[in-house]
Structure formats: C-alpha cells, structure tokens
Amino acid sequence: MGAIQDFTTYVTTSSHWWGERGILHRTIEHMRLSVAAVVAGGVIAIPPALALGHGRRGGFLAQSIVNIGRAVPSFAILALLFPLSLQYGFGLGFWPTFGALVLLAIPPMFTNTYVGVRGVDPSIVEASRGMGMGRTQVLFRVETPIARPLIITGVRIAAVQVVATATLGAFVGFNALGSYINEGFRQQDDGKLLTGAVGVAILAFLTEVFFSLVARRATPWLASDRRPDVLVPEEVLTMKGISE
Numbered sequence: 001m002g003a004i005q006d007f008t009t010y011v012t013t014s015s016h017w018w019g020e021r022g023i024l025h026r027t028i029e030h031m032r033l034s035v036a037a038v039v040a041g042g043v044i045a046i047p048p049a050l051a052l053g054h055g056r057r058g059g060f061l062a063q064s065i066v067n068i069g070r071a072v073p074s075f076a077i078l079a080l081l082f083p084l085s086l087q088y089g090f091g092l093g094f095w096p097t098f099g100a101l102v103l104l105a106i107p108p109m110f111t112n113t114y115v116g117v118r119g120v121d122p123s124i125v126e127a128s129r130g131m132g133m134g135r136t137q138v139l140f141r142v143e144t145p146i147a148r149p150l151i152i153t154g155v156r157i158a159a160v161q162v163v164a165t166a167t168l169g170a171f172v173g174f175n176a177l178g179s180y181i182n183e184g185f186r187q188q189d190d191g192k193l194l195t196g197a198v199g200v201a202i203l204a205f206l207t208e209v210f211f212s213l214v215a216r217r218a219t220p221w222l223a224s225d226r227r228p229d230v231l232v233p234e235e236v237l238t239m240k241g242i243s244e
Helices: 002-011 023-055 059-066 074-087 094-118 122-130 135-172 177-187 190-218
Strands: none
Touching: 002 190, 023 059, 023 094, 023 135, 023 177, 023 190, 059 094, 074 094, 074 135, 094 135, 122 135, 135 177, 135 190, 177 190
16 A cells, blocks of 8 residues: 555645656656657558558568567667667657657558558459549548558557557656656655556556547448448448448
8 A cells, every 4th residue: 555655645746747857747748759659650651551552562571571660679679779869969868769669650550551451352442443433542532441440440559559668768868757667666766656657557548548539430330330431332342341
C-alpha cells in the first residue's frame, strides 16, 4: 500500500502539475511527440503500400525490408540515432526519440495497408475497370475503401506502440512521462514512477479507444447492413464483411 499512497500523494499535490517538470506539461509533450511520429510514419508507409498493393508486385521484398524494424529494439535504434543527432546539431530529446518512433510506427501501417489493398477480390477490381475506371480511380474509390478497416487497424497498432515506447525518450533527455519513470527508478520514488507508468497506460488506453471510435465511424458497414461507398456492381461485392 505504500507505493499506492506515494502515488496518490504525488498526483494530488498541485505543485506537481505545473511547470516544465509538471504532469500537464509532460503529458502534452508525450502526446505531441507521439502524434508527430505516427503522422510521419503514416506519410512514409501508407502511400508506397497503397501503390504496391494496387500493383500486386514487389510487396514481399518491401514487407521484408520494412519488417526489419520489428526485429531491432527501439532502444537500440535510439542509441544509434542519439550520437547522430548530436553530431548534426539536432540536439537532445525530441529528434532522436522522434526518429526511433517513426521507424517503430512504419511496419504495422505499411503491412496492414499493403495486405488490405492487395487482398481486394480481383473480380471487384475487374468489374471496376469494366465500368471505365482508371487505375487511380480503382485504387482510391474501390480498393482503399474496402481496405479501410485494415488500414485503420495498422494505424491504431502503430499509435499504441508509439505512445508506450515514447517513454524511452527520457534516456536521451526528452522531458515527457517517461521522465517520471526514469527519475522514479533513480531516486527510488514510487510516487514519480507510478505517475509516469499510470500516465502512459492511460494515454495508450485513450489512443485505443480513439481509434476504435474512428474505425466505427469510418467503417459503419461492419456493424450494420450498410455497404462501403464503392462504385462496383452488387453481384461482385462478395468479400467478407461487405456482402450481406
């Protein structure tokens, strides 16, 4: 009960919420870094995944290269980027952590997007082309809407991983929730340690809830009899989760 009491005392002390080392500031910084890393990872991962999935070629090689990121621990990547960040003038804290988190976010978004687009029933694609659609129209008006559930799942997985892993930034001077965990270990302060751990857990949970709501809004046909806004004849809409 001592650790819980320390935690309760720490978070109910008003002075611990304000200033550069306060809970509010560190939470905002944690969120800012996480959002930036997920957005950057999406910009890097999703467009080529859409193109490769649509073309149905080169995907295995691309997936193999991207998935190397899953085999290398984020802390190792952070350790490699840290001296480079200092050498090229990016400094401590944000940028080396940002780089490591972007590399962490890319694999799930790339893989899910590629698999989702590539897995669209070929008969749907052929029917769309038969209606006179060009390659770009097929990709964005047919394949992407059908692949939307998997794409959103990839973004959700990446976002939760990034929020949880952003705590490593404390080791390179990034002032966020991970700093509480680092300081708590060093100072043997259970109140600080639990403040950081609980804060990260809450952010990860809220991220999960947020993307669940986004998925529900973006893919209403999965929870009802509605179909996605895909301009294809009904007789070829036979994919699981789309057909009635």
